[in-house]
Amino acid sequence: MDTRRRPTKPPRATSSQDGVGHHLHQKRLPPSIDNRSPSPTPKASDALPLPLYLTNAIFFTLFFSVAYYLLHRWREKIRNSTPLHVVTFPEIAAIVSLMASFIYLLCFFGIDFVQSFITRSSHDAWELEGSDNPNFLINEDHRLATCPTPANIAPVPKSPNPDPIITPLASVEDEEIVKSVTEGTLPSYSLEAKLGDCKRAAEIRREALQRTTARSLEGLPIEGFDYDSILGQCCEMPVGYVQIPVGVAGPLMLNGMEFMVPMATTEGCLVASTNRGCKAIYASGGASSVLYADGMTRAPVVRFETAKRASELKLFLEAPDNSDTLSIVFNRSSRFGRLQGIQCAMAGKNLYIRFKCSTGDAMGMNMVSKGVQNVLDFLQTDFPDMEVIGLSGDFLVSS
Numbered sequence: 001m002d003t004r005r006r007p008t009k010p011p012r013a014t015s016s017q018d019g020v021g022h023h024l025h026q027k028r029l030p031p032s033i034d035n036r037s038p039s040p041t042p043k044a045s046d047a048l049p050l051p052l053y054l055t056n057a058i059f060f061t062l063f064f065s066v067a068y069y070l071l072h073r074w075r076e077k078i079r080n081s082t083p084l085h086v087v088t089f090p091e092i093a094a095i096v097s098l099m100a101s102f103i104y105l106l107c108f109f110g111i112d113f114v115q116s117f118i119t120r121s122s123h124d125a126w127e128l129e130g131s132d133n134p135n136f137l138i139n140e141d142h143r144l145a146t147c148p149t150p151a152n153i154a155p156v157p158k159s160p161n162p163d164p165i166i167t168p169l170a171s172v173e174d175e176e177i178v179k180s181v182t183e184g185t186l187p188s189y190s191l192e193a194k195l196g197d198c199k200r201a202a203e204i205r206r207e208a209l210q211r212t213t214a215r216s217l218e219g220l221p222i223e224g225f226d227y228d229s230i231l232g233q234c235c236e237m238p239v240g241y242v243q244i245p246v247g248v249a250g251p252l253m254l255n256g257m258e259f260m261v262p263m264a265t266t267e268g269c270l271v272a273s274t275n276r277g278c279k280a281i282y283a284s285g286g287a288s289s290v291l292y293a294d295g296m297t298r299a300p301v302v303r304f305e306t307a308k309r310a311s312e313l314k315l316f317l318e319a320p321d322n323s324d325t326l327s328i329v330f331n332r333s334s335r336f337g338r339l340q341g342i343q344c345a346m347a348g349k350n351l352y353i354r355f356k357c358s359t360g361d362a363m364g365m366n367m368v369s370k371g372v373q374n375v376l377d378f379l380q381t382d383f384p385d386m387e388v389i390g391l392s393g394d395f396l397v398s399s
Helices: 013-018 052-079 089-107 110-118 172-183 188-195 198-213 270-283 307-317 320-331 364-380
Strands: 248-254 255-266 297-298 301-302 338-347 350-358 389-392
Touching: 013 089, 052 089, 172 188, 172 198, 188 198, 198 297, 248 297, 255 270, 297 364, 307 320, 307 338, 307 350, 320 338, 350 364
Parallel strands: none
Antiparallel strands: 248 255, 297 350, 301 350, 301 389, 338 350
16 A cells, blocks of 8 residues: 655745745645546545445335325325315425436436535545646656556457459359349349259359358269259259268068168168168068048137137038038149148137148148138138137147
């Protein structure tokens, strides 16, 4: 701790020195300045370090007590038929206290706000004479220890931006198309429609991706794949394909016939365990299978104002005369999805509807959802008070 004694004020200069034009005075500085530099403006929390919990308790108590007092006074005014805008001095003070405590609790800066008024004049305890002289540093008060020379740290060089990878294309026209894709003037998803060649579109999209990301796609093969076969089917905006190893398990004895099962996977031991299962089935004489149902379901939930209206919709959906109309409305969503049947169940004012349909070779959950939405829109014309709660409810048995 650096403790220093404030030097005594030197004697006043003699009359022979009065011709200089001013008297020399020794500055009386507070100990916090340490005879070296002026003190910054003190903060509110430096003068009155109230505990935070104590301040909060005071304002909480003030807020609720004043609020209770005002409510009690206003209740008496209502009973006595006194206008509410006629207030007394205690009520005015209570309103002001309520607003002040509310501002503190809302903004949570009441401590500094209040203490700033208390400590506004506390930093003037010591009179600083000769404040016109800006030199507050006393020469004989320098510390003996000096700060070490800062170490020279070499600046970290900025990593240069990677250069875009440019692969020569077959024609100048392809180069212009790649430039348009990278600049954003030509959407990448429209290359197949613009060019009419799926493989060429994949090559241009691949080159635009390399130039945009500055990453090479040499490890991703592009030759030897029929991109026309996936157009609008299973993959959009292709830039190549991935080779997956294919194993074979079997023979599998099923319904009196032997099958070799190919399996494309990167999971270890999967083909081996499947092959052991096929061997066990074959050794036991084979397996038999029976397909008794093939369909995908979707079960929306609707609600009515009364259970009677819900029962009317249930009878309408299960009526054989309306099955053809509902099938036509449902089948408009897809050329593969076909409505097979509708089953309903009531629970109070809620009606659970299960649509069952065939979806061809696909799982078809999207086409089923579109067909169900078509039927619900159709039912809104005859049942305008029907409220659709959800497109899929607890009545669904497949996913």
